[in-house]
Amino acid sequence: MAEIxxxxxxxxxxxxxxxxxxxxxxxxxxxVRYICGYGLDTSFNPIYVLENVIPQFDSSFNYIIIEEDExxxxxxxxxxxxxxxxxxxxxxxxxxxxxxxxxxx
Numbered sequence: 483m484a485e486i487x488x489x490x491x492x493x494x495x496x497x498x499x500x501x502x503x504x505x506x507x508x509x510x511x512x513x514v515r516y517i518c519g520y521g522l523d524t525s526f527n528p529i530y531v532l533e534n535v536i537p538q539f540d541s542s543f544n545y546i547i548i549e550e551d552e553x554x555x556x557x558x559x560x561x562x563x564x565x566x567x568x569x570x571x572x573x574x575x576x577x578x579x580x581x582x583x584x585x586x587x
Contacts, residue, residue: 529580532570545570547577 514531536543546569553573555562561572 527580527583529577532572540568542568543570544568545572547572547574549574 514535517535532545544567548571550573555573559573560576561570563570
């Protein structure tokens with residue numbers, strides 16, 4: 483359902499990230515919506531979850547927002563989770579879009 487994978491970016495950097503299967507993504511989305519009190523037919527604000535919900539369950543969790551001109555992970559990578567650091571790294575424009583209400587959840 484989940485595995486840790488290592489990816490090399492366009493600049494030969496390695497990213498260790500958690501990769502969920504489709505089943506794992508669906509299960510995770512279900513529980514996040516349930517815990518946050520959202521129904522299955524409404525969207526939710528992922529930034530609210532990132533900033534307010536996850537830290538309540540995991541005090542070691544953190545997130546990093548990186549400016550687009552400093553993003554060295556390629557255009558196809560918009561955000562990633564680093565299990566060893568327990569950190570989600572998000573490209574700034576993606577964070578801004580989520581803050582404006584656009585999300586893929």
